[in-house]
Amino acid sequence: MRENGRDERRTRMALRVGVIGGGQLARMMIAPAVELGLELRVLAEAEGMSAQLAATAVGDYRDLETVRGFAADVDVVTFDHEHVPQEVLRALVDDGVAVHPGPDALRFAQDKLDMRARLAELGIPQPDWAAVATTDELQAFLDDHGGRAVVKTPRGGYDGKGVRVVSDAADAADWFEALDGGALLVEELVSFVRELAQQVARRPSGEIVAYPVVETVQRDGVCAEVFAPAAGATLRLIEVAEGIGRSIAEGLGVTGMLAVELFETDDERILVNELAMRPHNSGHWSQDGSVTSQFEQHLRAVADLPLGETTQRAPWAVMINILGGPQEGTLDSRFADAMADQPGAKIHTYGKAPRPGRKVGHVNATGDELDDVVFVARAAADHFR
Incomplete structure (x- = not known):
């Protein structure tokens, strides 16, 4: 919903919740949405996805105009995944769309380096970690942490993807070669x-x-x-x-x-x-x-x-x-x-x-x-x- 549109919302028969992403998480929102009297609408990435029963649009969640068109017909936008680009999310907020979670929060689920830095500021207990931009920096971390560590790509990894246990900086050499600026996340190997x-x-x-x-x-x-x-x-x-x-x-x-x-x-x-x-x-x-x-x-x-x-x-x-x-x-x-x-x-x-x-x-x-x-x-x- 538009943040200033709550009175308008109350005059409608059903609150319209838009879910970006057509996977199983969106699929499993369908039944409770019906029970709560909410109208669930889904922007699916392709035809025939898990949440096809509620898919009202198919398109690229990375394309601003596609997402804007979808958001225009709902009262609040939420997500089946965390991969919608920040520039798209912030444009929706600037348009007055209610986005939950919002981009200021979601960026900490999108980027593991940002997450680690913010959790450190909050005093949340976490493994020792560092941002490493070179194999030399990674090797120094390994030398200080018993010779083994976990290396992660900061963005896009899930279900074990983008994660490696390494005992030598050369084990992540291909990831460093693929870096276009930025850094990898290295964490202590927690027992x-x-x-x-x-x-x-x-x-x-x-x-x-x-x-x-x-x-x-x-x-x-x-x-x-x-x-x-x-x-x-x-x-x-x-x-x-x-x-x-x-x-x-x-x-x-x-x-x-x-x-x-x-x-x-x-x-x-x-x-x-x-x-x-x-x-x-x-x-x-x-x-x-x-x-x-x-x-x-x-x-x-x-x-x-x-x-x-x-x-x-x-x-x-x-x-x-x-x-x-x-x-x-x-x-x-x-x-x-x-x-x-x-x-x-x-x-x-x-x-x-x-x-x-x-x-x-x-x-x-x-x-x-x-x-x-x-x-x-x-x-x-x-x-x-």
Whole structure:
């Protein structure tokens, strides 16, 4: 919505929320939008994407006029991903469009060097890091940090892409050669016990709610499983993780869902790994395991509606990702078997053609005993492997 157009908005039958990006996150906003009485419109990158049911436009999210045309027919703009260029976002804001999260916040999810610098200013705990523009600078960091480190491209990486563990500066020589100015991000190789994720939601008026801190399991750089809440989490861990999430949301001015990926270290520190300013894989469990799913919560937040409860519906919830691979038959042919075998599991599909390593769906399960919930979720997911 235009920031000064709230009275006009109230006279309409439905608030129009525009989502830039037609992937599975936009797809999973469709059902809660209907339930909330919102009109969801999607700018998809191509025909036939996951969110095609709500796609009202197809075009390049990097093209200002395409995005302007899409934004002209909605009341508020939000995102399925963080890749819309800053110049496009700022032009929308200058046009009077309500953009959530706004460009001033979103840039910290778009550029990891900017993120690290801002989190340092806020005093948020994070790994040792540096911006390195040459192999000599990288080698100096390696020499000071035990001979191994993590190198990341500042922009565009996800699901393990744009990330390398290196033990010699030459391991990143091709990335330095491809640099057109700027620098790479290098971080200490953290010795961690497990990976966690903390989600919070913040609306423009400032209200914030937090979800339980969860444990995430990564395989080959891709989230494979999520356990909610994180087993054995102490009161201190819960308070520290939630405090970090709230501080980042407020300090960066995030509106909508924020996911903070964390390391729990073997010396009991909690360190920030990465950020996402949208619904996130670590929160898919909330579709069936929380009073308010992350997708409903994101819509509530960007529309500046009162936020929903984040209480878990059962003591435990588990999410298992379904990845595409060299399988016989289609995913559809496997649903009936999975549902018959594990009627307590909830299976969510993204409408994507399977290919190796591609996220094509996920399974959720909830219950009173963690071992039982894990068994149900894994048994259902096994039908797709």
